[in-house]
Amino acid sequence: MSFNDDEPIVAIQDVSEEKPEAFLAKKTKVTIFNKPEAPLEESEHKVMLELRSGNERSGVDLVTVLDVSGSMEGEKLAKLKSAMEIVISKLSPIDRLSVVTFAGDSRSLTDARVVGILLMSDVGQQNAGGDAAQVPVGNVPVYTFGFGADRDPKVLKTIAKNSMGGTFSNVQNQDNLRIAFSQCLAGLLTVVVQDLKLTVTQIKSTSIEKVSSGNYPQSRDVVGGSVTVSFGDRYNKKVRKVMVDLLLPAVGRQSCCWL
Known part of the structure; x- marks a missing residue:
């Protein structure tokens, strides 16, 4: 299946100067961009996920x-x-x-x-x-x-x-x-990944406020709070960006010292 992706995703600002974290999911590489620091009080935080398809396609x-x-x-x-x-x-x-x-x-x-x-x-x-x-x-x-x-x-x-x-x-x-x-x-003949889905899962008391993924359809797990984006078929060397708005909980100074 294929979806229209006309709605632009605004790039995240002030990202870390350190090398971003990346991991592979079969034929798709996901790179995470985010600020490495956050205030101790409850605050909003933005994370950008960049999905990049490979160039080795499957047979049709x-x-x-x-x-x-x-x-x-x-x-x-x-x-x-x-x-x-x-x-x-x-x-x-x-x-x-x-x-x-x-x-x-x-x-x-x-x-x-x-x-x-x-x-x-x-x-x-x-x-x-x-x-x-x-x-x-x-x-x-x-x-x-x-x-x-x-x-x-x-x-x-x-x-x-x-x-x-x-x-x-x-x-x-x-x-x-x-x-x-x-x-x-x-x-x-340029489809690299079929029916690609990205699931963003919140951890501890962090809350996912919004996931911006253009016009690609989303579904949210009401109980766990995770959000799944369906990208359909991904083509050779295509790049898609997803912006995740998080709400981080307040952290006590004593708890911070143990981090």
Whole structure:
């Protein structure tokens, strides 16, 4: 899954001059920036967490669903073949490709686990058996591509919209065909971490007042007070910053001497 990150995170000010603390969580490095000192009385404190993705991606399991019905004959079928050449040229040995063709019925030419689906059709008449736009696709992105200018792309648009992060592209000529498929695959083939979640947990009597994470969704544990941010898929060398506002309790001088 993917999320919009248009809301900026303001950088923390007056951070420690010492080397910030960092730790690794699989393929994501988390660096902590904060002031090393705080007053003895109850006070607010800011901590910035910087998440940095690596550059070693996992293999992608890709399913292409190809319309080979009679309405796709001629120029449309030639474009479909060109599209498949683009897809195959972008894949590497760590990726797996599954090909499904459909006309009156469907037939799988290969087998793979599903991560992303590319649906290519001229949006012709649907066969008996229900409305394709109403078929649930689950938590899988479906990228749809329309090959015909003489058809209404409503069905393909709806299928993409109903999926998790899918898009529709209208490919009328060789130039925008190459651009559309290259942009689609550029996202799929640069995912380093899938479904990344960051959980910030408060300790002792410290209270988490606010977690600023842009437009990424958050959930809070009412009992423990921890906050979890869901980042979805993370891409090659991407950096995300999270600001945590803490409320630190008052500390007695006698207790301080034991620190």
